[in-house]
Each structure stands twice: as C-alpha cells, then as structure tokens.
Amino acid sequence: MQTAIAGAATSTRTSWRQGRDARDARLAAAVSLAKGKIVAASDATGLLEAVIRPGDRVCLEGDNQKQADLLSSALLAVDLAKVSGLHMVQSGVVLPEHLDLFERGVAKRLDYAYSGPQSARIATMLFGGKIELGAVHTYLELFARYFIDLTPNVALIAAVSADREGNLYTGPNTEDTPTVVEATAFKDGIVIAQVNEIIDRVPRVDIPGDRVHFVVQADKPFFVEPLFTRDPAAITESQILTAMLAIKGIYAPYGVKRLNHGIGFNTAAIELLLPTYGEKLGLKGKVASHFALNPHPALIPAIESGWVEQIHSFGSEVGMDEYIRARPDVYFTGPDGSLRSNRAFSQVAGLYACDMFIGSTLQIDLQGNSSTVTTSRIAGFGGAPNMGSDARGRRHPSEPWLQAGKEADPDGLAPLRRGRKLVVQIGETFGDKNAPLFVEQLDALALAEKLKLELAPVMIYGDDVTHIVTEEGIANLLLCRDASEREQAIRGVAGYTAVGRARDAAMVGRLRERGVIRRPEDLGIDPFDADRSMLAARSIKDLVHWSGGLYAPPSKFRNW
Amino acid sequence: MEDLSYRHIARQRAGGTRKIAVIGVVASGNLEVLAERNLPDAECLVEIKTAAEGFGEVWNAVIADFVERHSPGGVRFSINDGGARPDTVSLRLAQAARLMQEDDQ
Amino acid sequence: MSAGQTAKASPDRTGSWYEASARTRVRLLLDPGSFEEFIGPEQREISPHLKVFGLPEQFDDGIVVGRGLLDGAPVFVAAQEGRFMGGAFGEVHGAKLTGLLRAARDLKSISVLLLLDTGGVRLQEANAGELAIAEIMRAVIEARTAGVKVVGLIGGRSGCYGGGGLIAGCCSALAVSEQGRIAVSGPEVIETNRGVEEFDSRDRALVWRTMGGKHRRLLGGAELFSDDTVQGFRDAALDLLGSVADFGLDTLKAEQARLEDRLQRFGACPDAIDIWTAEGIADAASVPALPADQFIALADQVRRTSRDAR
Numbered sequence: 001m002q003t004a005i006a007g008a009a010t011s012t013r014t015s016w017r018q019g020r021d022a023r024d025a026r027l028a029a030a031v032s033l034a035k036g037k038i039v040a041a042s043d044a045t046g047l048l049e050a051v052i053r054p055g056d057r058v059c060l061e062g063d064n065q066k067q068a069d070l071l072s073s074a075l076l077a078v079d080l081a082k083v084s085g086l087h088m089v090q091s092g093v094v095l096p097e098h099l100d101l102f103e104r105g106v107a108k109r110l111d112y113a114y115s116g117p118q119s120a121r122i123a124t125m126l127f128g129g130k131i132e133l134g135a136v137h138t139y140l141e142l143f144a145r146y147f148i149d150l151t152p153n154v155a156l157i158a159a160v161s162a163d164r165e166g167n168l169y170t171g172p173n174t175e176d177t178p179t180v181v182e183a184t185a186f187k188d189g190i191v192i193a194q195v196n197e198i199i200d201r202v203p204r205v206d207i208p209g210d211r212v213h214f215v216v217q218a219d220k221p222f223f224v225e226p227l228f229t230r231d232p233a234a235i236t237e238s239q240i241l242t243a244m245l246a247i248k249g250i251y252a253p254y255g256v257k258r259l260n261h262g263i264g265f266n267t268a269a270i271e272l273l274l275p276t277y278g279e280k281l282g283l284k285g286k287v288a289s290h291f292a293l294n295p296h297p298a299l300i301p302a303i304e305s306g307w308v309e310q311i312h313s314f315g316s317e318v319g320m321d322e323y324i325r326a327r328p329d330v331y332f333t334g335p336d337g338s339l340r341s342n343r344a345f346s347q348v349a350g351l352y353a354c355d356m357f358i359g360s361t362l363q364i365d366l367q368g369n370s371s372t373v374t375t376s377r378i379a380g381f382g383g384a385p386n387m388g389s390d391a392r393g394r395r396h397p398s399e400p401w402l403q404a405g406k407e408a409d410p411d412g413l414a415p416l417r418r419g420r421k422l423v424v425q426i427g428e429t430f431g432d433k434n435a436p437l438f439v440e441q442l443d444a445l446a447l448a449e450k451l452k453l454e455l456a457p458v459m460i461y462g463d464d465v466t467h468i469v470t471e472e473g474i475a476n477l478l479l480c481r482d483a484s485e486r487e488q489a490i491r492g493v494a495g496y497t498a499v500g501r502a503r504d505a506a507m508v509g510r511l512r513e514r515g516v517i518r519r520p521e522d523l524g525i526d527p528f529d530a531d532r533s534m535l536a537a538r539s540i541k542d543l544v545h546w547s548g549g550l551y552a553p554p555s556k557f558r559n560w
Numbered sequence: 561m562e563d564l565s566y567r568h569i570a571r572q573r574a575g576g577t578r579k580i581a582v583i584g585v586v587a588s589g590n591l592e593v594l595a596e597r598n599l600p601d602a603e604c605l606v607e608i609k610t611a612a613e614g615f616g617e618v619w620n621a622v623i624a625d626f627v628e629r630h631s632p633g634g635v636r637f638s639i640n641d642g643g644a645r646p647d648t649v650s651l652r653l654a655q656a657a658r659l660m661q662e663d664d665q
Numbered sequence: 666m667s668a669g670q671t672a673k674a675s676p677d678r679t680g681s682w683y684e685a686s687a688r689t690r691v692r693l694l695l696d697p698g699s700f701e702e703f704i705g706p707e708q709r710e711i712s713p714h715l716k717v718f719g720l721p722e723q724f725d726d727g728i729v730v731g732r733g734l735l736d737g738a739p740v741f742v743a744a745q746e747g748r749f750m751g752g753a754f755g756e757v758h759g760a761k762l763t764g765l766l767r768a769a770r771d772l773k774s775i776s777v778l779l780l781l782d783t784g785g786v787r788l789q790e791a792n793a794g795e796l797a798i799a800e801i802m803r804a805v806i807e808a809r810t811a812g813v814k815v816v817g818l819i820g821g822r823s824g825c826y827g828g829g830g831l832i833a834g835c836c837s838a839l840a841v842s843e844q845g846r847i848a849v850s851g852p853e854v855i856e857t858n859r860g861v862e863e864f865d866s867r868d869r870a871l872v873w874r875t876m877g878g879k880h881r882r883l884l885g886g887a888e889l890f891s892d893d894t895v896q897g898f899r900d901a902a903l904d905l906l907g908s909v910a911d912f913g914l915d916t917l918k919a920e921q922a923r924l925e926d927r928l929q930r931f932g933a934c935p936d937a938i939d940i941w942t943a944e945g946i947a948d949a950a951s952v953p954a955l956p957a958d959q960f961i962a963l964a965d966q967v968r969r970t971s972r973d974a975r
Contacts, residue, residue, distance in 0.1 A: 496646035
C-alpha cells in the first residue's frame with residue numbers, strides 16, 4: 001500500500017525543488033549586474049527584467065507610509081517583451097507609479113489593502129477595466145494570504161541602510177518589511193531592497209542578510225508620508241464635543257485601558273483632551289494607558305502628563321524619531337535607540353489585546369455598517385476592519401470586554417458568555433461639504449453592483465459596532481434588543497441628516513430613558529464647554545513645546 | 561445665495577434684558593448670528609442668508625428645535641451663513657440665545 | 666455700557682490672540698465693559714459688492730471699530746476679523762477705519778489701536794479697496810501729524826499683507842507675535858512672479874522666518890514682540906503708547922536713515938538666518954524654535970527698541 005502511494009507520487013512529480021531551481025535560474029540571470037549583492041541604481045530596471053517573469057506575483061513594498069519609490073519607477077520602465085501581466089500583491093497602492101504599472105501593462109491583476117491618495121484614480125481604473133481586481137483586504141488579511149495563496153515570487157522592499165552582506169536596517173519605519181520578506185525569502189522568492197545608503201555595519205539588523213538577494217542604493221531617501229500628523233489648529237468645537245462624550249460616556253464607564261485610535265480629528269481631539277478634560281474627570285491611570293498606535297504627535301501631551309504606559313506601533317511618523325528615542329519606556333525601540341515598528345504584530349495586538357477601537361468613517365447605514373468608499377473613491381481598508389472587529393478567538397478576560405459582553409447578553413451564563421470588544425464609530429453628523437455621515441444605503445453597495453463585486457467594501461460590519469458617537473450623543477448598540485431598536489438608536493444620534501430627521505421621536509425618547517441613547521446633558525456635559533481652550537495643544541508648535549523640542553514636525557505643518 | 565425666513569410662536573419671552581448680541585464669523589463652514597430683542601414677546605423670527613443652497617428643510621428642522629428648546633420669544637435672529645453644518649448652526653443659535661439671557665446694556 | 670457681570674469679573678487674558686475673534690480681542694484687550702462700538706452689526710452696513718458675486722456678507726463687513734478704555738485711558742480701536750474674507754479691505758470696511766482715524770485726527774488727544782488681521786484688498790471690490798488703503802494711509806499720517814499715536818497690533822490668522830502691510834508701515838509703532846506676519850506681497854504672489862527658486866511658498870519655515878513676527882522684531886520693523894496672548898498684546902500696547910516719540914520731519918528722517926542703514930548692512934543676505942547671524946546672534950538657526958520669553962530677552966539684547974524713528 002505504502003509502496004503504491006510512493007510510486008504514484010514519483011510518477012506525477014519530476015522534482016520537489018522546482019521553485020528553488022527557478023529562483024536559482026533567476027538569480028543566475030542577474031549575476032552580471034551585481035557586485036556581490038550590490039546593484040547600481042542605473043541597473044535597477046535591468047535587474048528587474050532579469051529576475052521577474054511575466055505573470056509573476058510581485059510585492060512592491062508600499063504601505064500607507066513608506067514607499068520603495070526607486071524600485072517602483074524602475075519596474076515601470078521595464079521592457080514589456082520581458083516583463084508584463086504581473087499580479088501585484090501589495091498592501092498600499094499609494095504612488096502614481098503604482099497605477100501607471102497597470103496603465104502600461106506591466107501589471108494586470110491586483111490584490112491590495114489601502115489606496116489613500118490614489119483612491120479616485122483606482123476607482124476610475126477599476127471601472128475602465130484597466131485593473132483586474134482580486135480583492136481589497138485588511139493589512140493582516142493580505143499578510144496572511146502571503147503565506148497561503150498569494151506568496152510573492154519577487155519582493156521589492158525599502159530600507160534605510162544595508163551592509164555588503166545585505167543585512168538591512170529599516171529604521172523606525174519597519175512596518176511591513178519583515179512579513180513580506182518572511183513570505184518571499186522562505187518560499188523560493190527573490191528579495192530586492194532599495195536602501196538610502198550602504199554602510200559597513202548597520203545600526204541594528206531588522207532583516208538578516210541571508211533573506212536579501214540584491215541591494216540597490218537609491219540616490220534619495222525613500223518617500224515617507226506624514227500620515228498621522230493632525231494639526232490641532234484644525235480641530236473644531238463639534239469634534240471637541242464628540243471627544244468629551246467619548247471620554248466621559250465610554251472611556252470612563254468601561255475603564256478602557258488598552259486601545260487603538262483611528263487617525264481622524266475626533267480621536268486627535270480625544271488625545272488632546274486627556275491631560276485636560278480627562279484629568280478633571282480623575283481618569284488618569286484608569287483609562288488610555290496601553291495603545292496599539294502609530295506615534296501620533298497629538299498624543300505627546302498625554303504621554304508627557306504621565307497617562308501612557310506603552311505604545312506598540314504599526315509604523316513610525318515623520319518628525320517623531322528623536323522624541324521616541326528619548327522615551328524608550330513608552331515606545332518599542334531597538335538597541336540602536338530608534339523605534340521598531342511592525343505592522344503585522346501591531347495589527348495582531350490591536351485585534352487580540354485591545355479592548356477598544358475608536359475611529360471615524362465616511363458613511364454609516366441603518367444597521368451600523370460603515371464604509372469609507374464613495375462611488376468615486378475606493379480608499380481600501382488598511383487596518384481599520386481588523387482593529388474594528390470583535391476577535392472571535394479571544395479567550396482572556398478584561399473588565400471592559402466582560403462588561404460589553406454582559407450588556408449585549410445580560411441573561412447569559414457569565415462563565416460561558418463571550419466578552420465584546422468595544423468598537424466605536426465617532427464623527428460629526430455632517431462631514432466635508434455637508435455630506436451626511438448617516439445614509440439609508442451605503443455607496444459601497446452601488447459600487448459593488450457597478451464593479452460586479454461579490455462583497456461590498458464594508459469597513460466595519462454593523463454587528464461589530466458597539467457605539468456610535470456624534471455631537472448629538474452616544475448610541476450604545478449593545479443595549480439594543482432588535483433591529484428596529486438598533487435602527488432608531490442610530491437615527492437618534494444622526495442629527496439633522498435625512499436619516500436623523502426620519503426618526504421615531506417617541507421610540508428615541510424611550511431609548512434615551514433606557515440609556516441606549518445618551519445626550520450631552522444626560523452625561524452632565526455642557527456643549528458650551530466644548531471650546532478649543534480645552535485642548536492641551538492648539539497648534540503643532542504647542543506639541544513641539546510639550547515634547548521639549550524633541551518633536552520636529554515636517555515643514556508643511558509649521559507656522560513659525 | 562439663498563434667503564430663508566422662519567417665523568415661530570415662542571412659549572415664552574427670552575430671559576434677560578440684553579438688547580443685542582452677535583456671535584460667530586462668516587467663514588467657510590461657519591456663520592454669524594445677530595440677535596435683537598425687538599419683536600412682541602410671543603414671536604420669534606429667524607432670517608437667513610446662506611451660501612449653501614437647497615438646505616431649506618434642514619434649516620426648518622434646526623430652527624424649529626431651537627425655538628422649542630430655548631423659547632427665545634421677542635428676539636429676531638439674523639444669520640449670515642458661510643455654509644455651516646447644522647450642528648454648528650444649532651450651537652451658534654444656542655450661544656446667541658444664552659448671550660441674550662445675560663443682564664447687560 | 667452698564668456694569669454687567671462681564672464688567673465685574675476680571676477678564677481671562679491668557680487665551681490665544683491668534684485664535685480669538687476680532688470682537689473677543691477687543692473685548693478682552695480693553696478695560697472690562699468699556700468698549701462702545703461705532704456702526705455696529707445691528708446697523709447692517711454691509712458691503713454693496715459681495716452680493717453681486719453671490720458671496721455671503723457680514724453685518725460689520727469684517728471690521729469692528731469703536732472706543733473704550735485701556736488702563737483707564739480713552740482709546741479708539743479697530744479690529745479686523747481675519748476669518749471673514751481673510752480680513753480683506755473692501756469699501757465699507759475701509760471707510761469705517763478711515764472714519765475712525767479722522768475722528769482721532771480731529772480730537773487730537775485719543776490714541777488709536779489697529780488690530781490688523783488682513784490679506785490685503787478684497788478682489789471682489791478691488792478698486793474701492795485700493796482707494797480705501799490710500800485713504801487710510803493718509804488718515805494715519807494726518808492723525809500722527811495731529812499728535813495722535815497709532816499703534817498696530819499684529820498676530821492674527823491672516824497676518825498683515827498687501828495694503829495692510831503698507832498701513833502697518835505708517836503706524837507710530839507695531840507689536841507683533843510669532844504668528845503675525847507682516848509683508849506686502851504674500852508668499853504665493855512672490856513665487857508666482859519670481860519663481861519657486863526665489864521663494865518656495867510651500868516651505869512654511871521659510872515663510873515664517875522671512876515674514877513672521879520674530880524676523881520683523883529682529884529687523885526693527887516691529888518695536889515689540891508679544892507672546893500669543895491677549896495679555897501680551899495689552900502689555901505691549903500700553904508700553905508703546907507710553908513710549909512713542911512725537912511725529913515730525915525728524916522722525917521721518919531718522920526712519921529713512923534706519924532703512925538705508927538696514928539695506929546697507931543686510932542687503933546681500935540671502936536668508937533671514939544670515940541677517941540674524943550678522944546681528945550677532947550666535948545660534949541663529951535656533952531662533953524660530955525659541956519660546957516667546959527667551960526670544961524677547963534675545964531681541965532686547967541684540968536690538969534695543971528704537972523710539973526715535975518711524
């Protein structure tokens with residue numbers, strides 16, 4: 001029997017190392033371009049033509065911050081007779097070149113997670129059939145698929161520096177690199193790194209050299225976008241009011257210590273209210289002490305006031321390097337002193353070890369589903385759906401998690417009752433250009449129909465959302481017992497949007513009596529107190545002062 | 561530009577003795593509200609010049625709620641609007657009503 | 666104005682000047698309850714031009730003028746609202762300021778505080794606005810000739826640009842905060858006309874070290890530097906009103922000499938940092954980051970406030 005199986009196997013398979021042989025052949029094709037592992041920037045396109053085959057899966061490292069920009073330009077310039085029809089598997093579609101690849105035919109198919117600045121163009125290209133879309137993922141989900149069915153043949157990555165053996169120092173923006181390299185290098189793929197400089201000894205080894213096949217020295221540092229800098233000067237009174245509601249109505253009663261914040265102005269307002277309003281409420285040490293969070297400059301005053309125990313980061317933030325270096329008790333730093341970020345680990349941390357996600361969105365429907373997609377923009381998901389979802393595999397208890405679980409199922413047997421992660425959507429009832437936050441139907445549905453997608457791009461599913469905070473109040477969806485209560489709870493905080501005006505006033509009144517809806521006055525909050533003078537910092541310069549001069553904001557945020 | 565006008569019967573006269581108050585600035589997403597105590601006690605008039613056209617229904621709802629909550633009888637509110645969101649409008653109207661309740665002038 | 670509760674309570678002047686509205690600045694700058702407005706919003710003296718362009722009006726046309734007390738002494742005050750049309754000068758806006766200055770000229774004994782916060786002239790009423798600038802400049806000089814002190818306070822969102830920069834140049838003295846910028850052509854205008862190599866308007870650090878309050882103080886364009894608080898500007902206004910020299914031919918000659926000297930000493934400097942270095946500041950590159958108190962000490966050290974020019 002055994003013999004028969006072994007015989008059958010050998011008859012269908014000529015070799016068990018086809019992938020390795022193919023990789024070695026590619027490496028051999030490039031050997032004339034490299035001195036050791038080093039390839040001149042002028043030979044970058046030649047290198048890519050040598051190692052990439054038509055139809056390959058290629059990860060061009062680009063996420064919401066760091067970009068392998070030299071390698072993306074080099075890839076765009078390839079001879080189409082040699083390289084075409086690629087399947088791009090990358091977390092961020094952010095640079096214009098990323099889409100130019102599809103215009104030119106270098107690439108054909110795309111699986112990705114985030115497309116911030118290219119969200120309008122990617123929508124146009126999807127409609128026009130220029131891009132064959134696999135799926136839009138969350139970061140963690142795409143990373144997972146790198147190890148199962150979307151393993152890259154070639155990874156083009158970015159690092160700060162390399163030594164001649166190819167050991168890489170990624171600096172504070174390590175981000176996706178370890179994950180991409182892990183999946184590629186250990187499955188017979190080829191890893192090419194662009195670096196800002198080649199030096200004798202890297203400050204710390206973020207990626208061991210035996211996982212890196214080629215190193216290209218770029219003529220200018222890779223591009224990094226300051227994505228997490230929110231200028232306190234732009235925070236409005238309404239945003240301050242929503243922040244006060246969140247702190248007093250959610251952080252305090254649940255005692256949320258472990259959490260993740262989105263990148264909007266509402267959560268920036270929360271960060272800036274912790275040392276002022278939070279202090280006044282006596283919450284220091286009781287809430288907001290452990291974060292999965294990028295190094296938000298707006299959190300500096302809270303850190304300096306002793307609120308924050310520790311922060312693990314997905315990536316870094318422009319200008320925060322020296323501040324982080326001086327605060328190793330708070331941030332994860334390497335032996336060289338600089339931040340070590342890791343998107344995959346931080347996403348896991350946000351999923352399993354945080355009791356709350358709070359962030360903004362563009363549209364919320366009557367079931368509580370939310371989406372940042374509009375009919376003309378597909379921004380992707382990034383990490384929010386992962387942060388903003390209940391981890392069904394979670395098994396460790398915590399106060400906020402248990403309390404939320406109890407509110408959702410008060411009659412369940414406590415030892416068998418799942419807890420719930422607090423998933424909070426916060427925003428003003430009207431957004432930019434008076435666009436309503438609340439809608440009867442998400443634009444994502446129309447988009448899915450137009451693109452014939454099996455799944456509408458929903459950022460956070462309604463059954464994961466526990467609270468919605470607007471300037472009109474807080475809706476606690478955990479306390480809703482059926483779909484109509486849920487709908488009226490949402491309408492009841494939807495302000496003067498069409499959704500809000502169509503509320504059943506009597507039912508909303510009853511929900512308010514039950515504490516499902518809480519207005520500012522129910523929480524003892526006077527909307528007149530929502531004043532900018534409450535912010536611990538009202539400008540970027542204030543943040544610099546709070547940091548003791550360690551925070552060095554990029555020029556575009558300066559007004560001094 | 562669009563001109564809107566809403567006349568309401570108020571439950572009671574606005575408290576305080578202040579004759580006039582002005583709050584806010586006409587800027588993008590903002591508005592100014594000028595409140596003048598010069599109407600019969602049971603009346604309230606809100607006149608709006610707005611840069612954002614086609615929001616009459618929303619204004620109607622915002623102002624009805626405002627009159628219901630604050631009962632600013634005897635006060636005429638004149639608004640120059642730079643396209644403010646309804647929550648900002650509510651806040652400015654409430655601020656104007658509160659100013660009028662001060663004993664001043 | 667009666668002594669209401671606002672008059673009794675001691676006003677909080679620690680708030681940001683930059684963030685305050687024109688009305689709040691005036692209310693907090695002056696002695697509590699002392700402000701009396703001329704041509705207030707209830708008179709609805711709005712711009713006759715904006716409606717034509719489908720633009721929203723403001724009841725005071727973006728400027729508050731009136732009189733009040735500063736530490737017990739009567740003053741005229743005008744405050745531009747930098748958020749309404751960038752604080753720009755239009756016909757009515759300009760006429761209100763001209764009228765205030767002419768009243769000061771006629772009365773001779775009451776000082777004027779100009780809380781400038783402007784991008785210059787309104788495009789939609791450019792001719793009227795340009796005429797207003799000329800009238801205001803003349804009115805400032807006439808008032809000063811009549812013995813009136815005209816002090817400019819600059820620290821608002823829109824800075825002090827275009828015709829506002831010219832008016833500032835006519836004042837008896839200026840106080841400026843870091844956020845205040847004083848210039849005639851704005852950064853974008855310079856870049857458009859002379860190229861990005863000459864001036865990169867998106868380089869905000871460059872904009873501030875070229876036009877910002879610190880540079881204006883170190884260059885002698887502004888007599889005093891104030892922290893961004895109402896109290897800071899109040900103290901500066903009192904200081905300047907107490908120390909401004911009389912205006913006459915000698916003052917103008919001294920001002921001409923000061924400007925010639927400045928051009929000679931710094932004309933070849935390509936950047937503000939070079940000027941500060943030439944002024945003897947050891948670590949000139951650190952100036953933009955200096956907190957207000959340290960900067961004021963430094964500025965007093967390298968440049969004693971001159972009170973005989975202007």
